[in-house]
Amino acid sequence: MNIQYIGERLFPGQLGNVFVILAFVSVLFSSLSYLLAQNKASRSDPEARAWLNLARIGFRIHSLSVLGIIGTLFYMLYGHLFEYEYVWHHSNSTMRMRYILSCFWEGQEGSFLLWTFWHAVIGNILIRSSKDWEASVMTTVAGVQVFLCSMLLGVYVMDYKIGSNPFTVLLRQHPDFANIPLFQNPNYLDKLDGRGLNPLLQNYWMTIHPPTLFLGFALTLVPFAYGIAGLWRKKADEWQKPALPWTFVGIAVLGTGILMGGAWAYEALSFGGFWAWDPVENSSLVPWLTLVGAGHVMLIHKHKGQSLLLTFFLSLITFILVLYSTFLTRSGILGESSVHAFTDLGMSGQLLLYLFFFMGLAIVMLVVNRKQFPSSLEEESLWSREFWIFMGSLVLLISSFHIMFNTSMPVWDKIFAKTYSTPNAAFYNSWQVPFAILLTFLIATGQYMKYKHSDIKVVLQKILIPFAVSILLAAGIALLIKMSEVIYIALLWSALFCVCANLNYWLMILSGKFKSAGASIAHIGFGMVILGALISTSKKEFISHSNADKDIASLKLTNGKNNILLQVGDTLQMGDYFVTYKGKFKKGPNVYFNVDYYTRQPDGKLKLDFELRPLVQINAQMGNVAEPDTRHFFHKDIYTHITYADYETIDKQKQDQNDYGNPKNSTLAVGDTVSSSNSLIVLEGFNTTVDKKKYGLNDSVLAVEAHFKLMTMDKKNYSANPVFVVIHNQVQSIAAEVPELGIKLNFWKINPETGKIDISVAEKSVNTPDFIVMEAISFPWINVLWTGCIVMVIGTVLAIWERLKRSVLAS
Amino acid sequence: MKKIHIIGIIIIAVSIGAIIASLSSSSTYADFTEAGANQGSEFHVVGKLDKNKETVYEPKLDANLFTFYMVDNGGVEKKVVLYKSKPADFERSEQIVIIGKCKGDEFHANEILMKCPSKYNDGKPSETKKL
Numbered sequence: 043m044n045i046q047y048i049g050e051r052l053f054p055g056q057l058g059n060v061f062v063i064l065a066f067v068s069v070l071f072s073s074l075s076y077l078l079a080q081n082k083a084s085r086s087d088p089e090a091r092a093w094l095n096l097a098r099i100g101f102r103i104h105s106l107s108v109l110g111i112i113g114t115l116f117y118m119l120y121g122h123l124f125e126y127e128y129v130w131h132h133s134n135s136t137m138r139m140r141y142i143l144s145c146f147w148e149g150q151e152g153s154f155l156l157w158t159f160w161h162a163v164i165g166n167i168l169i170r171s172s173k174d175w176e177a178s179v180m181t182t183v184a185g186v187q188v189f190l191c192s193m194l195l196g197v198y199v200m201d202y203k204i205g206s207n208p209f210t211v212l213l214r215q216h217p218d219f220a221n222i223p224l225f226q227n228p229n230y231l232d233k234l235d236g237r238g239l240n241p242l243l244q245n246y247w248m249t250i251h252p253p254t255l256f257l258g259f260a261l262t263l264v265p266f267a268y269g270i271a272g273l274w275r276k277k278a279d280e281w282q283k284p285a286l287p288w289t290f291v292g293i294a295v296l297g298t299g300i301l302m303g304g305a306w307a308y309e310a311l312s313f314g315g316f317w318a319w320d321p322v323e324n325s326s327l328v329p330w331l332t333l334v335g336a337g338h339v340m341l342i343h344k345h346k347g348q349s350l351l352l353t354f355f356l357s358l359i360t361f362i363l364v365l366y367s368t369f370l371t372r373s374g375i376l377g378e379s380s381v382h383a384f385t386d387l388g389m390s391g392q393l394l395l396y397l398f399f400f401m402g403l404a405i406v407m408l409v410v411n412r413k414q415f416p417s418s419l420e421e422e423s424l425w426s427r428e429f430w431i432f433m434g435s436l437v438l439l440i441s442s443f444h445i446m447f448n449t450s451m452p453v454w455d456k457i458f459a460k461t462y463s464t465p466n467a468a469f470y471n472s473w474q475v476p477f478a479i480l481l482t483f484l485i486a487t488g489q490y491m492k493y494k495h496s497d498i499k500v501v502l503q504k505i506l507i508p509f510a511v512s513i514l515l516a517a518g519i520a521l522l523i524k525m526s527e528v529i530y531i532a533l534l535w536s537a538l539f540c541v542c543a544n545l546n547y548w549l550m551i552l553s554g555k556f557k558s559a560g561a562s563i564a565h566i567g568f569g570m571v572i573l574g575a576l577i578s579t580s581k582k583e584f585i586s587h588s589n590a591d592k593d594i595a596s597l598k599l600t601n602g603k604n605n606i607l608l609q610v611g612d613t614l615q616m617g618d619y620f621v622t623y624k625g626k627f628k629k630g631p632n633v634y635f636n637v638d639y640y641t642r643q644p645d646g647k648l649k650l651d652f653e654l655r656p657l658v659q660i661n662a663q664m665g666n667v668a669e670p671d672t673r674h675f676f677h678k679d680i681y682t683h684i685t686y687a688d689y690e691t692i693d694k695q696k697q698d699q700n701d702y703g704n705p706k707n708s709t710l711a712v713g714d715t716v717s718s719s720n721s722l723i724v725l726e727g728f729n730t731t732v733d734k735k736k737y738g739l740n741d742s743v744l745a746v747e748a749h750f751k752l753m754t755m756d757k758k759n760y761s762a763n764p765v766f767v768v769i770h771n772q773v774q775s776i777a778a779e780v781p782e783l784g785i786k787l788n789f790w791k792i793n794p795e796t797g798k799i800d801i802s803v804a805e806k807s808v809n810t811p812d813f814i815v816m817e818a819i820s821f822p823w824i825n826v827l828w829t830g831c832i833v834m835v836i837g838t839v840l841a842i843w844e845r846l847k848r849s850v851l852a853s
Numbered sequence: 854m855k856k857i858h859i860i861g862i863i864i865i866a867v868s869i870g871a872i873i874a875s876l877s878s879s880s881t882y883a884d885f886t887e888a889g890a891n892q893g894s895e896f897h898v899v900g901k902l903d904k905n906k907e908t909v910y911e912p913k914l915d916a917n918l919f920t921f922y923m924v925d926n927g928g929v930e931k932k933v934v935l936y937k938s939k940p941a942d943f944e945r946s947e948q949i950v951i952i953g954k955c956k957g958d959e960f961h962a963n964e965i966l967m968k969c970p971s972k973y974n975d976g977k978p979s980e981t982k983k984l
Contacts, residue, residue: 424856433860440864444871451879461882463897463952469878473871603917605938658941665942685938686912719913815916815938 047214048229050125058114058209065107065158066191072100073184080177080274094177098169101184104191105162111194112146112155115208119145124234127216128152128208134236137244144243147252150372150389151194151208156253158190160260168264175284178271179264186263189396193389203388241631241659241667247306251299255326258296259364262329264288265336266361266404269354273407278414282340282353287842287849289337289357294838296330301831310669312683314819315579316827319470321376324449325367331442332360335435342428345493349432351415356435358404363446365397375452425498427491434484441477445470471579475533478572482536485565486512486543504551508542515542523581523822530580537576540569560841567834574827578679585617585680586818605685609813613640613648616818619680620648623814626687632657635814637682639673654682656816679821686815702786703810705802709793716801719809721752721760721783725799729763737765737776744768748789748799752780764789764801784809880952885929888955898960899950900925902943910939923949923960931955935962943967 075097082090115128119142124130132152133145147153165183172179196207213234214225224230242248265285272281303323304316317323336356339349370376373390422429451464486508490501516535525531548554548562584604608614608623615621624636634655640648656671670683708716710725717723729747732739739745745767752760762778764787775790784806791800883896902908906922919939924930933951940946946967953962 422856429856436860436864440867440871443868444875447872448875448879451875455882462876462879463882465875465879469875473874603936605912605916607912607916665945668941686910686916686941813912815912 045226045228047125047231049231050212051121051123052125054114054118054121054123055126055209055212058111058118059207061107061110061114062191062194062196062207062209065104065111066188066195068100068103068107069184069187069191072097072104073181073188075100076177076181076184080181090177097177097180097184101162101165101169101180104184104187105166108155108158108162112159115146115152115155116142122236124236125212125214125231126208127211127213130213130234130236132236132239134238136235137239140246141239141244141249143249143253144245145239148239148243149208151206153252153256154190154193156256157260158187158194160253160257161187161190161263164260164264172284175268175271175281178274179267182267182270183263186267186400189399193392193396202391204392206389238661238663240664241661242311244659245306245310245669247302247310251302251306254295254302255299258292258299259326259329261288261292261295262333262361262364264292265333265340265357266400269357270403270407273354273411273414276411276414278350278354278411279343279347282343285357286337286340286344287845289333289340290838290842290845292333293330293337294835294842296326296333297838298831298835300326300330301828305828308681309672312668312670312685314681314683314817315582315821316824317575317579319445319465319467321449321452321464322371324445325363325370328442328446328449329360329363329367331438331445332356332363335438336360338431339435342431346422346428348422348428349435352432352435354408356439358408362397362401362404363442365400366446369393369397370449370453375456423495425491425496425501427488427493427496430484430488430491434481434488437477437480437484441474441481444473444477475529475576479529479533479536482533482540482569482572485568486536486540489544489547489562489565505543505546508546509539512539512542519577523577525580527580530576533572533576537569537573541566541573544569556840558844560837560839560844562837563840564834564837567830567832567837570826570830570833572830574824574830578821578824578827581822583617583820583822584817585619585820586816604817605815606817607813607815608637609811611811617820619651619818621818623812623816625812626814631661632659633687635684635687635816637671637814637816639680652680654680656682656684658684658687674825676825677823679824681817681819681821683817683819684814685817688812701807702804703807705786705788705804707800707802709798709800711796711798716803718752718783718785718803718805721754721785723762723785723787723803724751724753725749725801726751732765737767739767740769746789746792748787748801750778750787752783752785754783762787766790766792766799884925884927885931885955885960886925886927888960889931889958892955892957895952895954897950897952898923898925899948902946902949903930904944908939908943912938923951931960932958933960933962935965937963937965940965940967 075093079090079093079097082093084090117123118126118129119133120139122129122133122135128149128151132148133142137145145152147156161183165180165187168179168183169176193205194207195205196210197204213219214222214230219225224233227233265288268281268285268288272278300323303326307313307318307323308316313320333356336353339352339356342349343353369390373393375390422432448465448470451462454460455462487501487505490496490505512535515538516531519525519538520531520534525534544562544565548559548566552559552562586604586606606614606616608621610623610625613620613622618641620640620642622638622640624638626633626635628634634657637654637656639651639654641651643649652673654671654673657669659667659669661667668684670681672682673680710716712725712727715722715724726749729749732745732747734741734743734745737745745765747763747765750762750764752762754760760780760783762780762785764778765776766789767774767776773790775788777786777788779786786804788802788804789799790802793799880895880897883898885898885900888894888896888898900923903922903924908919908921910919916938917936919935919937921933921935921943922930923933935951948968950966950968951960951962952964952966953960955961
């Protein structure tokens with residue numbers, strides 16, 4: 043049966059598909075041409091020049107095609123072309139357009155595109171800037187693009203689907219939706235709306251976090267490509283210089299991207315913190331750690347020519363870890379161990395091929411070229427900067443090994459058929475805290491060492507003051523915030539030492555000048571990040587875990603747990619605050635809850651301190667999503683999150699207080715009791731000889747009356763007698779109301795075997811005031827963490843700037 | 854022996870230590886039968902909500918107590934006591950992972966992970982009124 047569908051716009055899909063194929067073919071051509079250009083003996087060889095020109099043209103066509111793909115996909119999203127599965131899957135017509143970017147990269151295809159886009163941008167910069175490294179470096183860059191573009195191909199080769207193409211999959215042809223009656227209608231598009239964007243992603247962080255993170259990932263390709271090129275060209279000692287600034291740009295960007303993810307988790311998700319050691323978070327952190335290591339050993343190499351092997355190892359492993367992370371988060375292997383992995387698109391095989399190809403390339407290149415590494419080096423002095431940086435890089439490497447090993451539990455389970463689960467945050471912390479102590483200590487002292495050898499007495503003399511200050515500060519802070527765990531106090535000190543020593547180095551030794559202060563400033567930032575993470579996490583306090591005065595009315599059970607129930611108008615003490623729930627209101631898709639925080643004044647009166655509006659985004663299709671609200675103070679944050687609320691009444695804002703709410707069912711035998719909000723309801727017995735006239739019933743019908751006694755808290759008794767009626771095999775029930783209590787009873791089933799009956803109890807909404815169940819957490823000094831992030835990025839950018847300026851001056 | 858060798862040995866030792874510690878402290882996935890036989894040890898149990906049985910959350914009595922019945926992948930059913938508020942969209946969950954210990958016939962969980970099909974790929978194209 044062929045249906046002539048009306049209104050389908052198939053041209054954009056065809057156009058997009060042409061761009062996809064063009065992007066793939068042109069970059070394959072470009073990569074091979076670069077390879078041939080590099081294999082010619084000399085760059086001035088006319089044949090090499092010809093190949094180089096062809097390769098450049100190929101890469102330009104590829105770049106334009108990628109822009110074409112992106113433009114077409116945006117056009118389709120913007121125009122609500124729901125005939126395409128991708129558009130239907132990730133957007134709808136009521137969605138606000140500012141989230142169109144989130145729609146774009148919500149799916150795997152879009153995020154691969156984002157990654158491809160950044161590689162194309164970086165490739166074009168490399169073509170202009172890498173001079174005689176161009177052919178060798180771009181071979182790898184274009185080669186990576188070949189793999190990435192293949193993820194978008196969506197073609198079948200021998201029944202194996204290669205890639206997933208957002209342009210060729212029409213909704214009505216999607217295998218999941220075969221035989222859906224809607225598609226029998228030629229005019230189905232008129233009646234179709236998109237599924238919409240996951241509410242978790244309808245957040246401004248989600249418009250800036252993914253592009254930053256993917257730019258960071260893309261930047262890790264540059265040191266990898268240079269490393270491979272260095273081996274290929276037998277210039278093992280020369281590639282580090284051009285790769286160095288790229289590496290530090292990567293450190294700054296990837297670091298920012300990861301922290302944006304943390305900020306998103308903290309502001310918009312219910313993680314209850316900025317870092318949860320979630321597998322997806324871990325798999326972006328680990329390449330950052332190795333990239334930081336790579337950047338630092340490149341510095342040693344630059345100044346001393348040492349740590350050659352480690353510059354290769356860390357540069358190559360960083361990109362391989364990015365590929366491994368991609369496999370982890372996109373193959374579906376993480377399954378239930380992560381909240382925000384992508385779903386499986388059946389590309390695991392392709393992802394593994396991508397990973398193993400470049401891993402194999404790196405290993406083969408290293409093994410084949412092993413002679414380029416001098417076997418014996420003069421031993422470096424213990425008191426040299428290079429030795430301390432080297433140690434720091436190794437600590438980073440072990441730390442990332444530990445994180446990766448544990449994040450990979452689902453992979454080990456699969457390989458070795460075991461059933462280990464991914465460990466919890468406490469386990470990660472117990473291992474990573476000692477690593478952080480070592481690292482911050484090395485960072486504190488490293489700068490005071492000179493390259494080659496330094497006089498230890500001079501070093502000690504210079505570092506004495508920051509050392510003493512950090513001990514005093516650590517002792518003071520530990521006492522102030524009542525920190526008792528030895529390991530945390532050790533980290534508190536080492537992080538403070540890191541901040542003080544680097545601050546001292548910048549202010550005293552570099553006289554506070556910004557020139558060449560980048561490293562010190564970045565290290566101050568790193569120390570602050572650790573400090574803020576330590577204090578805000580270890581001293582995080584659930585204030586909703588209330589120890590309020592018992593005499594405050596309607597104090598509810600909390601069992602020492604973290605959720606607390608607040609009825610409208612109730613005031614409960616939480617920490618130093620008195621918290622009131624003022625009611626809720628609806629705006630757009632969101633329901634906001636007014637939660638007011640009061641503080642007690644010296645005169646005993648309560649004064650409104652601040653108002654928070656945590657919200658729940660109502661999404662009937664994808665499920666409701668709660669978003670916390672946080673009040674930021676200089677020295678702490680108060681985080682408030684709705685964990686449960688009465689969603690039924692959300693849409694009935696001005697519900698009549700005299701309407702009955704939804705009834706609750708129970709099964710009772712004679713003598714059993716159920717409770718309502720204001721009384722206990724006891725089933726006392728039955729009456730089978732009902733006065734049928736009273737209810738206007740025929741004599742022939744069967745009727746049973748149940749007798750209930752309702753006892754209130756103040757010992758008043760009421761009775762109610764609902765009736766169960768069977769007329770011509772039809773069951774009816776006649777409700778009994780108790781107007782004084784606002785209760786209605788229905789008797790609607792008899793279970794002959796058990797002798798029990800089913801009843802329902804409905805209460806007027808005036809009986810059951812609106813309530814919320816919430817969590818409130820205080821995060822002390824979390825601003826130190828965020829400030830540290832910014833300081834670290836500023837320091838890194840400053841260092842890159844200085845380095846570029848110097849290299850421009852030098853040439 | 855060079856310093857580099859000593860460092861190498863330390864790194865290998867720490868790495869091996871990390872692996873052993875990870876494997877020995879990590880709790881494992883199990884079914885209710887195994888968790889029931891090892892009362893007091895922590896397990897991750899994967900299963901499905903029994904939608905025919907009652908789920909009880911009475912925030913007015915205890916905002917941190919939620920009970921439901923779960924059938925594990927081996928088909929064994931247990932009552933689960935979760936010391937948390939009732940998760941949003943609980944009834945829509947397709948798969949549940951609970952983390953906790955068995956106490957008698959009940960499983961006491963302090964953590965829950967849910968897989969909701971709706972969040973990612975549920976929902977079929979259907980007629981909707983366009984706005």
